[in-house]
Amino acid sequence: MRKTNKPKIIAISIAAIVVMLAGACTTVSYHRKKGQDYYKVGDYDKAVTYFQQDYNRHPKSNEAKVMLFRAKLKSYYGHLGLAREYRQAGKKEDAVNEYRIALGIFPLNRKLEEEYNDYMAVKKPEEKRVESTIVPPVNLAVDPVEKVTINLPSAPVKKIFSALGKSFNINFVFDKDFRDFVYSLEVENVGFYDILNQLCLVSSCNYRILDTSSVLIYPDSSFKKRTFELRGLKVFYLSNIKAEEGKKLLMTIFRDEQIQIQEDINLNSLIVKASFQTLVDIEKFLRNADKEKSEVEVDIQILEVNRSIINAIGADFSSPLSSVSAGSVGSDGKIGSTMNVTDLKDANFYITIPSAALRFLESDDNTKIISKPNLRGVNGEDIQFMVGEERPIPQTSFQSVAAGGVSTIPMTTYTYKNVGVEIKLTPFIHGNDEVTLKVKLTLNFVTGFIDAFPVLGKRELESVIRLKEGETNIIGGFIRDEVRGSLTGFPGFSRLPIIGRLFGSKTKEIKQSDLIFSITPRIIRRIDITKSNQETIWTNMQAVPEIRGKLEEPGIEEPRAEKRGGSTVEVNPVNRRMPVNTTSFFTIRLNSALPVANLTISGNVRGGKAVIEEVKTDVIRGPELKVFQNFAGESFDIGYSNVPETARTGVLAQMKIKFTQPGKYTVAIDNINATSKEGTQVEITASNAEVEVY
Numbered sequence: 001m002r003k004t005n006k007p008k009i010i011a012i013s014i015a016a017i018v019v020m021l022a023g024a025c026t027t028v029s030y031h032r033k034k035g036q037d038y039y040k041v042g043d044y045d046k047a048v049t050y051f052q053q054d055y056n057r058h059p060k061s062n063e064a065k066v067m068l069f070r071a072k073l074k075s076y077y078g079h080l081g082l083a084r085e086y087r088q089a090g091k092k093e094d095a096v097n098e099y100r101i102a103l104g105i106f107p108l109n110r111k112l113e114e115e116y117n118d119y120m121a122v123k124k125p126e127e128k129r130v131e132s133t134i135v136p137p138v139n140l141a142v143d144p145v146e147k148v149t150i151n152l153p154s155a156p157v158k159k160i161f162s163a164l165g166k167s168f169n170i171n172f173v174f175d176k177d178f179r180d181f182v183y184s185l186e187v188e189n190v191g192f193y194d195i196l197n198q199l200c201l202v203s204s205c206n207y208r209i210l211d212t213s214s215v216l217i218y219p220d221s222s223f224k225k226r227t228f229e230l231r232g233l234k235v236f237y238l239s240n241i242k243a244e245e246g247k248k249l250l251m252t253i254f255r256d257e258q259i260q261i262q263e264d265i266n267l268n269s270l271i272v273k274a275s276f277q278t279l280v281d282i283e284k285f286l287r288n289a290d291k292e293k294s295e296v297e298v299d300i301q302i303l304e305v306n307r308s309i310i311n312a313i314g315a316d317f318s319s320p321l322s323s324v325s326a327g328s329v330g331s332d333g334k335i336g337s338t339m340n341v342t343d344l345k346d347a348n349f350y351i352t353i354p355s356a357a358l359r360f361l362e363s364d365d366n367t368k369i370i371s372k373p374n375l376r377g378v379n380g381e382d383i384q385f386m387v388g389e390e391r392p393i394p395q396t397s398f399q400s401v402a403a404g405g406v407s408t409i410p411m412t413t414y415t416y417k418n419v420g421v422e423i424k425l426t427p428f429i430h431g432n433d434e435v436t437l438k439v440k441l442t443l444n445f446v447t448g449f450i451d452a453f454p455v456l457g458k459r460e461l462e463s464v465i466r467l468k469e470g471e472t473n474i475i476g477g478f479i480r481d482e483v484r485g486s487l488t489g490f491p492g493f494s495r496l497p498i499i500g501r502l503f504g505s506k507t508k509e510i511k512q513s514d515l516i517f518s519i520t521p522r523i524i525r526r527i528d529i530t531k532s533n534q535e536t537i538w539t540n541m542q543a544v545p546e547i548r549g550k551l552e553e554p555g556i557e558e559p560r561a562e563k564r565g566g567s568t569v570e571v572n573p574v575n576r577r578m579p580v581n582t583t584s585f586f587t588i589r590l591n592s593a594l595p596v597a598n599l600t601i602s603g604n605v606r607g608g609k610a611v612i613e614e615v616k617t618d619v620i621r622g623p624e625l626k627v628f629q630n631f632a633g634e635s636f637d638i639g640y641s642n643v644p645e646t647a648r649t650g651v652l653a654q655m656k657i658k659f660t661q662p663g664k665y666t667v668a669i670d671n672i673n674a675t676s677k678e679g680t681q682v683e684i685t686a687s688n689a690e691v692e693v694y
Contacts, residue, residue, distance in 0.1 A: 031057070035067065044075035048105075076105045080112070087119060095119065130287065130532070134234065134280045141212040142168050142192045145578060147585070149188040150195065157183050157203050161217065164199070168192050175218035175228075178205065188654075189585035225258075234279050237269045240290050246270050249289060250282060257539075281539050288533045294379040294429040295525040298437070301518040302370040302387065302421055370421070370515075376524070379429045388420010391446065391454060417456060419444050427521065435521040436466045441475065443515060467521055475517040567592040567674075567682060569601060569652070571667045571689035580693050583613065583658045586667055588638070590652050592684065595645045597677040603686075604635040605657060607665035608693070612636055614656035620644070629653075665691040 035050035051068040058064050083098035099116045106112070148167045152160050158180050161172045170192070183202060187195060200207055200217070208216040208228050218224045238246055243263035247270060250261055259274040259282075272282060370387060377383040392414040426438040440462045447457040465473055572587045588601065605612065612631045615638065622644035630637045638653055659665060669686035676682055 032064065032067065035071065039067075039071055039074075044071050044078060047071040048075055072105050076102050079105070132280055132283060134232070134276065134283055136209065136230070136276055138209055138211055140168075140170060140192075140209055140215070142170065144191060144193075145582060147189040147191055147583075148195075149190075151186045151188075153184045153186065154182055155184070156180050157199065160185050161199060164192070164195055169213060171214045173210070173214060173216045175216065175224065177219050177224070178217060179203075179219075230276050231273060232276060232279055233271070233273045234283075235264075235269050235271050236283070236286055237267065238286070238290050239268075240292055243268050243270055246286065246290070250285075253285065254278060254282065254539075277539075281537055284537045288537075291527050291529075291533075292525065294523065294527050296377060296379070296427045296429055296435055297522045297524050298375045298377070298383065298425060298427065299372075299518075299520040299522065300375060300385070300423065301372050303516040303518065304370050375425065377425065377427055379427060381426070383423075383425040383427070385423040386418060386420060388418055388422075388444070390416040391419045391456075393417050393456075394453060417444065419446060419456070421515065423517075425519075429523060429526070431527075433469045433523065434466055435469065435523065436464065437519065437521060439463050439465060439475070439519070441517060465519075467519075469521060469523050472518055472520045475519065476515070567594065567596075567684040568687050569669055569672055569684055570687040571603075571669065574687070574689050575691075576689065577692045577694070578659070580662050581658070581660055582693075583656055584691075586655045586657060586689060587651050588653045588655065588669075589650065590684075591649055592674075592682065594682050595676060596643055596674045596682055596684075598641050598673075598675045599643060599652075600637070600639040600671075600673045601652075601669060602635075602637045602671045603667070603669040605665055605667055606634075607691075608659065608663040609661040610634055610657055610659045610665060612655055612657050616654045616656075617652070620650065620652065631655075659691065659693040662693050665693060667691065 031050045031054040035047045035054060038044070038047040038050065048068065048071045051064065051071050055061070055064040055068045079098045079102040083095045083102060086092075086095035086098060096119075099112075099119070103112060103116065146168070148164075150160070150163055150167070152163060158172075158174065160183060161174075164170070165172050181203070183199075185195075185199075196207065196215075199205075200220075203217075204220045205217050206220050206225070206229065208218065208230055210216055216228060218228045236246075241249075243265055247261050247263045250259065250270070250272070254274070257274060257278045259272060259278060261273075262271045263269070264271065270286075272279065274282065373385055373387075375383045375385060393416070394412050394414055396410050396412045420443075422440075422442040422444070424440040424442075428436040428438070430436065441460065443459040445457050446454045448455045461475065463475075467473055568591050570589045570591065572589055576584065578584055590596070590599070612634065615629050615631045615636055617627045617629050617638060620640075620643070622642060624642040625644065626641045628637075628639045636655065640652070655667075657667070667689040669688060672684045672686055674682040674684050
């Protein structure tokens with residue numbers, strides 16, 4: 001019979017398996033090792049390539065995932081830095097190439113995309129101005145761009161109204177309670193409604209347009225308002241806010257305007273009765289307030305981590321003791337099976353026991369994903385989610401068999417309790433791409449049974465966290481532990497310190513269950529705040545005077561010479577838009593940091609056909625002041641000598657210019673020569689005006 005050397009075969013097999021595993025480990029770690037080498041020398045692009053291959057082979061490896069992310073982040077910052085360097089150096093082609101590489105690494109980086117689009121001059125679509133739907137039943141036949149000049153010192157107000165009416169062919173009708181008084185009005189190049197509002201303000205009156213050429217003037221009193229004020233009824237249909245909330249807002253903000261509001265819940269609309277100007281203001285307000293709410297999507301992962309850790313340290317005597325052998329050593333060196341008792345003192349003997357195996361065992365089960373919901377919610381609204389089951393909980397009560405009886409019978413009812421995980425989120429979205437989450441996490445579980453009645457355990461967490469968009473927060477700590485231990489071996493010997501593990505086996509089993517919550521918010525809709533939404537809504541506009549001695553176009557006021565430390569001659573307004581064949585006034589203003597004694601200015605109108613009709617230089621006065629002027633066609637010259645020191649900041653002259661052809665014009669100052677009393681030259685720069693004629 002052929003003998004087989006089993007231990008040798010087993011050893012060879014184990015060696016072969018070890019060699020195979022070593023080869024496999026070498027193949028697995030090759031890409032990671034190469035990636036680490038390139039990462040150390042700063043070649044992050046190649047490091048990303050090798051780490052990506054390593055991650056593709058081991059997608060569940062957290063180490064591979066972390067290394068890949070770090071390499072991508074280093075590569076991203078490297079290309080972004082190069083893009084900005086090329087941008088500053090004016091190398092657009094290289095900068096665009098680096099921007100595109102950075103966007104390829106993190107394609108969902110919205111801020112980087114905005115920076116790239118800004119560099120590429122990708123213009124956003126212009127905001128469309130929304131026209132008001134509040135239109136009065138009748139309008140005056142007055143050209144809004146037509147301007148007049150009125151100079152009536154110490155005149156009755158009715159006479160001033162009459163002069164204004166003659167200028168615009170408007171008939172003014174006065175209420176019988178209107179009180180006349182003396183007033184001085186001196187305005188130049190001002191529109192009809194600007195003068196009308198000023199006169200109504202100083203005389204404590206309101207006006208009501210009767211037809212295209214008639215206006216009623218009545219005192220500003222509660223009785224007269226109820227009698228004459230034009231009021232309208234308007235239905236506002238709301239899209240986002242509820243009608244009840246809209247009514248509360250309007251009643252609070254416009255409570256002084258004597259408005260009447262009724263909400264319609266079915267149509268989610270508001271029925272408002274108010275004056276014309278109040279309806280216009282309410283429409284503007286609702287256009288800003290009735291905005292789509294921001295929305296957020298919250299990615300949640302509920303992970304259950306179960307660990308069964310079994311540590312077995314010591315000698316395993318699970319197999320029975322086979323024999324105790326004794327014998328003498330023969331001449332061949334082998335121990336014989338027999339020995340003489342008389343020779344025991346001279347013999348060697350041995351005791352054979354089973355082989356002792358020291359083992360260390362730790363098993364880590366894979367993480368189990370209980371649920372992975374994507375919850376979408378509106379700003380400020382609750383989001384609730386529950387995963388688990390409902391357990392019936394019996395409740396027993398005792399009731400009498402009959403009215404007034406003593407005997408009772410048990411009555412059992414069942415209520416259902418949630419057993420599992422409950423999540424409640426309330427998102428609050430901020431304007432800086434951050435989200436505040438009010439989080440409530442509840443874990444209900446069955447801990448045991450008492451007489452078939454379940455005993456419920458509960459763990460709950462409430463927190464408020466603030467995260468950036470795309471930032472992940474990990475919440476853990478919902479842990480349950482079960483520890484069991486056992487000791488087997490020779491009685492007494494197995495409990496000896498240190499050497500006791502040679503005579504016994506000690507086992508410790510830990511069962512641990514942990515729930516981990518991963519929360520990641522992503523903003524999917526933001527409030528669309530336009531430029532018009534940021535404008536102020538001015539109420540009671542008819543009572544606000546708009547006249548300041550001259551008509552000034554709205555815009556950014558130019559800084560004065562004192563603020564910027566220089567001297568200028570400016571043409572105001574700096575920007576103007578008007579129809580063709582219209583006469584307009586422009587002011588030449590001096591802002592000098594130093595006193596100017598002599599000053600000459602020359603300029604012209606460029607860009608098309610225009611005619612300078614008048615130049616007025618009697619704005620400043622002085623005892624020794626001498627002024628000369630000359631204008632013809634599109635050119636003008638103005639000179640001053642012995643300018644008073646008080647006139648170094650103020651209006652020098654006014655020009656009346658008519659533009660007879662559409663186009664873009666420049667009212668330009670070509671030459672300035674200024675000297676002080678001592679004859680020192682004063683440096684003065686020019687500021688021109690741009691005009692668009694349509």
